[in-house]
Amino acid sequence: MAGDRTITVDMHLHTRRSFDCLSDPDQVVATAVARGLDRICITDHNEIDAALELAARYPGRVIVGEEVKTAEGVDVIGLFLRERIPKGTPARETCERIKAQGGLVYVPHPFVGGKGGRGRILPGIADLVDVIEGFNARIHFHALNQRAVVWARSHDVALGAGSDAHTLAELGRAFVEVPAGPEDAAAFLAALRAGVLHGHFSPWAVHLASTYARLRKRLA
Numbered sequence: 703m704a705g706d707r708t709i710t711v712d713m714h715l716h717t718r719r720s721f722d723c724l725s726d727p728d729q730v731v732a733t734a735v736a737r738g739l740d741r742i743c744i745t746d747h748n749e750i751d752a753a754l755e756l757a758a759r760y761p762g763r764v765i766v767g768e769e770v771k772t773a774e775g776v777d778v779i780g781l782f783l784r785e786r787i788p789k790g791t792p793a794r795e796t797c798e799r800i801k802a803q804g805g806l807v808y809v810p811h812p813f814v815g816g817k818g819g820r821g822r823i824l825p826g827i828a829d830l831v832d833v834i835e836g837f838n839a840r841i842h843f844h845a846l847n848q849r850a851v852v853w854a855r856s857h858d859v860a861l862g863a864g865s866d867a868h869t870l871a872e873l874g875r876a877f878v879e880v881p882a883g884p885e886d887a888a889a890f891l892a893a894l895r896a897g898v899l900h901g902h903f904s905p906w907a908v909h910l911a912s913t914y915a916r917l918r919k920r921l922a
Contacts, residue, residue: 706780710900712877714769714810714835714864717744719752721919722912723868724900728754730870733758737874743767743864745779745810748789755843760884769810770796776819778827780810782887793823797830806887808833814847821853828857832891833899834860837901839875840908846899860894863901868912876901 716723717730727744734742745767746751766896772793780787780800787799799805805919807830811818824831834854837847865875866872877900880893 707882708879709882710738710874710877710879711741711743712739712865712874713743713808713833713862713865714745714767714779715742715873716769717752717756719749720747720752720769720868721753722747724911724915724918725870727756728759729874731756731763731866733870733873735763739874739877741765742873742881743779743781745769745781745864747771748786751783753783762832765890769806771817772796772823774819774823774838775816775819776823777810778823779800781806781808781833782890786886794827794830797827801830803888806832807890808835810835810852810864810866811846811911812853813846816840818846818864821849824853827899831858831859832858833862833894835864837863837876837899838866838900838906839864839872840866842903842906860891861899862873862894862899863899865904867904868915869908872904875904909918 717727743765750768757764766783768788769779771789782805800807813821836851863876863878865872867873878897880897896918
């Protein structure tokens with residue numbers, strides 16, 4: 703990308719519309735801008751309201767996403783969405799619904815246990831996957847991120863990166879640097895294929911912040 707203008711995109715982060723986050727949506731955007739990020743993907747758990755609102759208020763800054771908890775208990779992110787996909791939708795149907803909206807299927811933290819399923823859903827959706835998260839700043843075992851990179855390259859799938867920020871402090875801990883260009887889904891996917899991943903692991907303590915947010919909301 704030498705000589706070409708590039709932009710930086712944190713592809714995975716949350717606002718207080720997620721059950722485990724307290725970050726004010728507008729502060730998320732302001733913090734991202736202050737940290738030099740050109741665009742962010744708002745990927746709240748099972749919600750797109752904040753992302754839609756922010757995309758309208760900050761044109762060109764925000765990509766509307768949703769981190770869907772599928773029927774299999776594994777997360778799948780849709781990017782460039784117009785409509786919410788319900789929690790508990792089967793993984794393959796989730797991917798099909800993302801595609802039907804003209805969106806991109808982005809699989810986060812695919813090889814962690816629990817929310818990633820240790821890769822078990824990948825064989826059933828491989829033909830629908832557009833992007834694999836190659837670096838997640840909250841995954842503290844580099845081998846798990848590396849497995850995602852290997853899988854993506856062996857299946858000719860683009861790579862993405864995200865902080866998975868649930869606090870303002872985490873924003874920009876991981877991002878992808880891509881060639882600047884049109885802002886639609888197809889152009890972004892093409893840019894990702896020429897992108898470079900950047901990332902630093904967040905401190906372990908960030909998980910305590912998510913736990914605190916969950917408890918505070920349950921007790922409210």
